Amino acid sequence: MLFNSIAFIFVFLPIVYLVFWWLETKSSRYIWLAVTGYVFYGWWDFRFCWLMLFSTLVSYFAGVAILKRETKEEKKIPMVLAITADLLLLGFFKYYNFFASSINSISLMFGIKTLPYFHIILPIGISFYTFHTMSYVIDSYRGTIKPTRNFFEFTCYVSLFSQLVAGPIVRFRQIEDDLENIDRAGQFSKFEEGIFLFLIGLFKKVLIADSIAAIINPGFDAISLMSSGGAWLLAFGYTFQLYFDFSGYSDMAMGLGFLFGIRIPQNFNSPYKALNITDFWRRWHISLSSWLRDYLYIPLGGNRLGSARRYENLMITMLLGGLWHGAQWTFVFWGAYHGVLLILHSWSQENLPLKVPKVLSQAMTFIAVVVGWVFFRCESLAQAFNLLILMVMPQSGLLPSKSGILILLILVCAGVVWKFPNSSEMPLRRKGFANIAVTFLFALSIFRILVNENSPFLYFQF
Numbered sequence: 114m115l116f117n118s119i120a121f122i123f124v125f126l127p128i129v130y131l132v133f134w135w136l137e138t139k140s141s142r143y144i145w146l147a148v149t150g151y152v153f154y155g156w157w158d159f160r161f162c163w164l165m166l167f168s169t170l171v172s173y174f175a176g177v178a179i180l181k182r183e184t185k186e187e188k189k190i191p192m193v194l195a196i197t198a199d200l201l202l203l204g205f206f207k208y209y210n211f212f213a214s215s216i217n218s219i220s221l222m223f224g225i226k227t228l229p230y231f232h233i234i235l236p237i238g239i240s241f242y243t244f245h246t247m248s249y250v251i252d253s254y255r256g257t258i259k260p261t262r263n264f265f266e267f268t269c270y271v272s273l274f275s276q277l278v279a280g281p282i283v284r285f286r287q288i289e290d291d292l293e294n295i296d297r298a299g300q301f302s303k304f305e306e307g308i309f310l311f312l313i314g315l316f317k318k319v320l321i322a323d324s325i326a327a328i329i330n331p332g333f334d335a336i337s338l339m340s341s342g343g344a345w346l347l348a349f350g351y352t353f354q355l356y357f358d359f360s361g362y363s364d365m366a367m368g369l370g371f372l373f374g375i376r377i378p379q380n381f382n383s384p385y386k387a388l389n390i391t392d393f394w395r396r397w398h399i400s401l402s403s404w405l406r407d408y409l410y411i412p413l414g415g416n417r418l419g420s421a422r423r424y425e426n427l428m429i430t431m432l433l434g435g436l437w438h439g440a441q442w443t444f445v446f447w448g449a450y451h452g453v454l455l456i457l458h459s460w461s462q463e464n465l466p467l468k469v470p471k472v473l474s475q476a477m478t479f480i481a482v483v484v485g486w487v488f489f490r491c492e493s494l495a496q497a498f499n500l501l502i503l504m505v506m507p508q509s510g511l512l513p514s515k516s517g518i519l520i521l522l523i524l525v526c527a528g529v530v531w532k533f534p535n536s537s538e539m540p541l542r543r544k545g546f547a548n549i550a551v552t553f554l555f556a557l558s559i560f561r562i563l564v565n566e567n568s569p570f571l572y573f574q575f
């Protein structure tokens with residue numbers, strides 16, 4: 114089920130909301146949110162609910178086992194077993210055929226085929242809920258949280274439909290207090306803010322991201338025919354499409370959380386205003402970048418073991434971060450590209466303490482990010498390099514169809530991104546003309562949903 118669908122907006126959400134606030138006890142609300150989370154997830158393919166349930170059971174019982182053990186060594190056993198189970202599950206469904214293909218491409222040079230291929234359907238959201246359960250088990254082992262004995266509370270946390278299939282990656286400790294006090298939440302304390310955030314996300318997705326996608330997708334299918342100007346328009350278009358699509362989802366998730374008394378953390382903080390690449394990763398997909406920092410980069414040694422080791426840790430973290438997004442070499446290369454940028458920035462901070470004007474620093478960072486998104490969007494490295502060659506070597510050719518509208522959309526997006534605060538910084542209570550504008554945009558969004566096919570969020574594929 115999609116947030117930007119008639120079924121969700123006018124059927125699923127009202128029913129879930131009304132029943133939730135009709136129920137009064139903590140356990141009944143846990144069970145209701147857990148059940149509706151499975152219904153929401155199973156709307157796509159109910160068979161894969163069993164995978165999420167398996168991951169939930171493994172992590173829940175690992176937490177209980179950690180709670181019962183005294184020493185770190187004793188606690189480590191259930192932690193390692195749970196993490197191994199999660200990684201095997203994720204590895205098989207998301208990466209098996211990728212690694213099989215990579216190994217077979219080498220072995221076939223010697224006339225042999227090493228590994229078989231399987232027809233594997235990637236379960237939507239598996240990367241997100243796996244990272245949820247892994248962070249829970251690791252935090253339980255570290256003593257950051259006290260594992261819950263309430264199975265329905267934990268199931269509710271894992272299957273919470275507002276952030277289930279595309280994040281943010283919410284850690285248990287970030288919403289633990291809200292879950293513990295879910296029976297005392299005020300129905301209307303955050304109602305207006307929740308509706309407004311949901312609508313802002315809906316506008317971002319339906320009116321901006323999908324409008325850009327309709328223009329640039331045919332262009333990406335015909336890169337060889339594009340001019341250099343057309344190549345830059347495609348790159349800029351995708352840069353804003355991705356941001357408004359994913360930040361739109363995150364806004365909707367935060368808004369839905371408010372409706373049920375749960376404060377889901379901010380996932381974007383005006384990333385295209387970043388002053389450098391390190392600042393960009395503090396602002397973009399905050400839940401993932403902080404997860405990689407806390408559960409991968411710092412355990413590897415972080416910046417505690419000297420410059421060379423710090424550079425190595427940065428590269429490993431970004432390579433795995435790239436691979437997390439998808440089982441393709443384009444994502445691995447994108448991760449490596451950002452690893453190099455982070456290393457260069459870290460090195461320059463130590464060796465070239467130059468002061469760069471803010472506007473220039475922001476522009477350089479933005480262009481570097483745009484170049485990286487080329488690898489993120491293209492279906493192969495060859496296609497990505499062809500587009501980059503067009504961008505750096507002037508060449509005649511075509512512009513994307515409706516290029517005038519695309520340029521207008523890019524300019525509007527740039528103005529919104531650089532001149533306006535992000536959603537979390539906006540005043541969430543509106544009066545007068547603002548209410549009229551929001552109502553009009555909502556009607557326009559519903560009309561667009563009705564006349565167009567439902568458009569999945571880009572991060573569903575990850």
